[in-house]
Structure formats: C-alpha cells, structure tokens
Amino acid sequence: MLGKRLGGGPLLTGKTKVLGLLGWPVGHSVSPAMQNAALASLGLDYVYVPFNVAPADLAQAVRGLAVLGVCGANVTIPHKEAVFPLVERLTPEAQAVGAVNTLVREKGSWVGHNTDGEGFLEALREEANFALEGKRLLLLGAGGAARAVAFAAAGAGVSLLLIANRTPARAHTLAEALARRFPCRVRAIPLERGSLAAALAETDVLVNTLPLGMYPQVEAMPPLPPEALEPPLLVCDLIYNPRPTKLLSLAASRGCCTLDGLPMLVAQGALAFALWTGRKAPKEIMRRAAEAALAARQGEPRLGGAEEEGARD
Ligand code: NAP
DSSP: OTTOOGGGOOOOOTTOEEEEEEESSOTTOSHHHHHHHHHHHTTOSEEEEEEEOOGGGHHHHHHHHHHTTOOEEEEOTTOTTTTGGGSSEEOHHHHHHTOOSEEEEETTEEEEEOOHHHHHHHHHHHHHOOOOTTOEEEEEOOSHHHHHHHHHHHHTTOSEEEEEESSHHHHHHHHHHHHHHOSSEEEEEESSHHHHHHHHTTOSEEEEOSOTTOTTOTTOOOSOOGGGOOTTOEEEEOOOSSSSOHHHHHHHHTTOEEEOSHHHHHHHHHHHHHHHHSSOOOHHHHHHHHHHHHHHHHTSOOOOGGGGGOOOO
C-alpha cells in the first residue's frame, strides 16, 4: 500500500504530529522506542524522532523545531541546562532545578518543563511504596538529575537532605538553594567513605545520581562502606543500565530494599507523553519497550567513545 512503511511502522502523512529528542549522542537512547510504542498503542498520529545535535547547534535546532512545526521534544545530555535560556517560558519545577528535559509547543512558544523530579517521586511511590514525608535522604551528586530529585524530595517534605558531591562547591550551592526555599534541614557533606558512613547512620533513603556503575563501567560504585548499607535503608540508583548496578546488588545482598532507574525513566517519559498528547500514558507498554530496547543494546557491537556511556535519557 502506498505510504505504508516496511516493518509495520506508523503510516506517516502530512497530518502526523512530530515529537523529537535533542541529545548528543542520541543513538543510545531508549526514549524513541518507549515513546513510539506508547503513541502506537493509543493509535495516536504522532511520531517521535531522535535528533543528534552538537552543543554549538542547539539554539539553531530549537528554532528549527519550531519552524518545522514540531510540537514537543525531550532534551537529554548534554543539553538539559543549555536549553534553559532558549525557551520562552519555564515551569516552576524547571526554573527551580535550572534544567529542562521536556519542551512543549504552546501558542507559538516553547515551554520548558522538568519531569525528572516528579518521575522520581512517582517511581518511589508506585514501585517502592515509599512516601518521603518526614524521611531523611542522602543524595549522591549535585548534577542535573540530583537537583531534580533534591527539589522534588524537599517539596515532598523530607526532614533532612544530605548532599555529597565530588565537586563540593556544587553540593553547597544546591544545599543553599534548597535551604532558602524549603523548611527541611539541608547539609552538604564530602563524598568520602567516612562522611558517607556517618551520614548513612541518619538516613532512611539513599539516592545515587552519580554515573558510577553505569555501563560499560559496571564494576564501579560510589565510595560507600558496604557495612553501612543496612535495612531498613532504601537504596535507589538512577542508573538503568545495567539493572541492577553493583551498588544495588550489594545493597540487596545486605537485605536492603532497592529501586533501579528504569521506573523513573518510564515515569518521566510518561509525564512528558501526557504533556504532549493530553492522554494518560500507557506506562506498562513504555516499560516493556524500554526493557526491550535496553536488551537489544546489550547485543550491539561495542562502539567506544561517547556512545559507550550507556543509556542516559
Ligand atoms: P550530570 O548533570 O552530568 O551530573 C553528573 C554528576 O555525577 C555530578 O554530580 C558529577 O560530579 C558526578 N560525577 C560524574 N563523574 C563522576 C566521577 N567519576 N566520580 C564522582 N562523581 C562523578 O548528569 P545527570 O543528568 O545528573 O545524570 C546523572 C545520572 O543520572 C546518569 O547516570 C543518568 O543516566 C542518570 N539519570 C537517570 C534518569 C532516569 O530517569 N532514571 C534521569 C536522569 C538522569 P561533579 O559535580 O563533581 O562533576
């Protein structure tokens, strides 16, 4: 049939709405598989296309998407912060976090959202049945994902937030920004074994946002003393390749409950899907598509360089 794509893919027409992903590189991303599966399952006339955009071309790419009538996009590494000044409006979440992971075209303007923090909260609620209110959280990292988790957790009512980062100044800056806005106690601490051991003694939930342990460096893990990982501590790792990471395997072997990064990946994508389409996302279909895309990646030849960094949507 005219126009029908090989392999049973969507029939694209002049009316098909286009969604995109801006990243560099994007070849690794599981978002196209996850979003296209969701769109197809609801019979929506949309297509989600990955765009490999070098940092120097980002401003031009964002303008280009508007000119081409693209109605929404995800933004991934390394553009989540650089896209910030390129949008006309920001949601309070994106403004607070200082990073955008979702663009929505609204009345001729780009609106920048950040669904990572809410995605993390949703994963915690739905997968780990864990409510953060009144809990003490130890956060490893102060990058984009850490900031999204930190603001979401503070907004959800944690009583104590400890932040450990390789570059101490970033942890201090984040701690100060949180302390100005939320009533919880916030402290920046060194990313060192001794400090982390002491911090774990007053922690209910540990959240790793460092890329240590991400494929292909699967033997790496944050400098945590294994003996300090003890129930009832909940251990979360934002990494979803591999599943589980070395950190989560160790925590589980010591009896802790664990949560890997896939539920958050699906939840942040589902929130973006709902913003673009106005429809509730089929999360189970998205999860299965993401798992299949990750499994397919394991069978691919090794690429080297940035493409080897593992999936980082
Ligand atoms: P980012 O903004 O580049 O931040 C990276 C963080 O890791 C910084 O705190 C950085 O410390 C630290 N770091 C990097 N290499 C390190 C090393 N060798 N030793 C110690 N610390 C190191 O990246 P991001 O966007 O926050 O992403 C971080 C991780 O979260 C990635 O693994 C990503 O895949 C994952 N993620 C998952 C989801 C999900 O949905 N599951 C969503 C977003 C991100 P400095 O400040 O010292 O540089």
